[in-house]
Amino acid sequence: MSESSVPKQPKINRAVIDIGTNSTRMLIFRKDKKGQLFRVNKSVRYTRMGQGVNKTKRLHPDAIKRNIEALEEYKSIAEDYEVKEMFIFGTSALRDAENSSEFIDMALQKLGMKVEIISGEKEAEYxxxxxxxxxxxxxxxxxxxxxxxxxxxxxxxxxxxxxxxxxxxxxxxxxxxxxxxxxxxxxxxxxxxxxxxxxxxxxxxxxxxxxxxxxxxxxxxxxxxxxxxxxxxxxxxxxxxxxxxxxxxxxxxxxxxxxxxxxxxxxxxxxxxxxxxxxxxxxxxxxxxxxxxxxxxxxxxxxxxxxxxxxxxxxxx
Missing domain, CATH: 3.30.420.150 (Exopolyphosphatase. Domain 2)
Structure with missing residues (x-):
């Protein structure tokens, strides 16, 4: 088979979403021809998940609402880019809040999006x-x-x-x-x-x-x-x-x-x-x-x- 007749590998877009204390960010990416990461789209929304968490140890209802809306928007953007796989992780505010499960359950039930809370050590590793x-x-x-x-x-x-x-x-x-x-x-x-x-x-x-x-x-x-x-x-x-x-x-x-x-x-x-x-x-x-x-x-x-x-x-x- 000649080189020109070798079928091209499909471009598979994937996404990662970071739900931080101040902002929620999404990176859509794929592998380039050398197997390296190629950034397709990077977005940020200032959702302030950590609103009041330091004092109350709980996620504020408004913060939950803002972040669900951000995930809903990101889901739509990911669909536009035909994203095949997605990994969503939460950091400090979700680690600290006693009611983080409310947000995680809502994201899964309403949007079908699974959120994983990572440790500070894993955050540093990333x-x-x-x-x-x-x-x-x-x-x-x-x-x-x-x-x-x-x-x-x-x-x-x-x-x-x-x-x-x-x-x-x-x-x-x-x-x-x-x-x-x-x-x-x-x-x-x-x-x-x-x-x-x-x-x-x-x-x-x-x-x-x-x-x-x-x-x-x-x-x-x-x-x-x-x-x-x-x-x-x-x-x-x-x-x-x-x-x-x-x-x-x-x-x-x-x-x-x-x-x-x-x-x-x-x-x-x-x-x-x-x-x-x-x-x-x-x-x-x-x-x-x-x-x-x-x-x-x-x-x-x-x-x-x-x-x-x-x-x-x-x-x-």
Whole structure:
């Protein structure tokens, strides 16, 4: 049989959905000719699953409604792309809430969509798998989510250490910020809480130095889009961009001096992230301080890509 007569392999689209504390994201992908991940579509909806969870330990009915609506929309988009298989996972808010089963049951019964709650360690593993597609050297990866922050060290394709901390942009905002704009004492408490958690956690990573510091997730990418004044998110401009500590601190000073409405007008800042970005950048600034780094690299490949590789690539030849 000649090469030209060999039947072409069908393009099979798959999807992964990450239900986070602040946002619900979907990646539709397929394998390219070399067997690598090709991103077909990446979407985000700000659904705030973690609304009030830090205080009540329960999912708010409005949060459940928003997230069911997001899944319903994603199901429709996936059908348009003829997605054959889907993996849906939930992280910090669903881990912490006592009534997570209400949401999981509703998603299954109403939409036929099965949601799996993953551990902080599995979340970190997915994050590393996503980033490791882009770098080969020793990496300390941080993923500042809405409810938790993952710290991951690995080299090449080998994950060596991971931790999941209960500090995040939504959780910390609800715990420490009440005024608009925040008062100095609130900012001090926010910073102190982040510093204490990170100093303790990052001490265990000292032996891995030197390493490249990599940021994934919404806080890291948002800092890059603010720095670059991107009106529309551009993966190519964000991916592997560098943000210095001095640039970050200038951004933090600007954010902290403004009201939520004023922050919504900042070019590069998604309006629905305006209320939690100060807490996220506080955690990020403390990561730089504790590690002694004067900059970090932003990676646009994260736990969505990692989940895709883990779920659909790892066991296939």
């Amino acid at each position: 994050g590393f798998m996503g980033v490791s597609q882009c770098f080969d050297e020793g990496l300390l990866i941080f993923d500042i989510g809405g409810g938790s922050t993952e710290l991951i060290y690995g080299k090449g394709r080998d994950l060596m250490k991971m931790k999941s901390l209960n500090i995040g942009s939504v959780r910390s905002t609800e715990a420490f910020i009440e005024n608009d704009p925040p008062e100095a004492e609130e900012l001090n408490q926010l910073n102190q809480n982040a510093a204490e958690a990170l100093e303790k956690a990052l001490a265990d990573y000292e032996g891995y130095k030197p390493y490249k510091l990599i940021g994934i997730g919404g806080t890291a990418t948002t800092v890059s889009t603010i720095k670059q004044k991107l009106k529309i998110y551009d993966s190519e401009q964000v991916h592997q961009s560098i943000v210095t500590k001095a640039e970050l601190e200038t951004i933090i000073q600007n954010l902290s001096s403004k009201t939520i409405d004023e922050r919504r007008q900042i070019v590069g800042l998604e309006a629905k992230r305006a209320d939690i970005i100060i807490a996220g950048t506080s955690i990020l600034d403390n990561i730089l301080t504790v590690t002694g780094k004067d900059s970090f690299v932003v990676c646009d490949y994260d736990n969505l890509e990692g989940a895709a590789y883990s779920r659909f690539f790892a066991n296939e030849k």
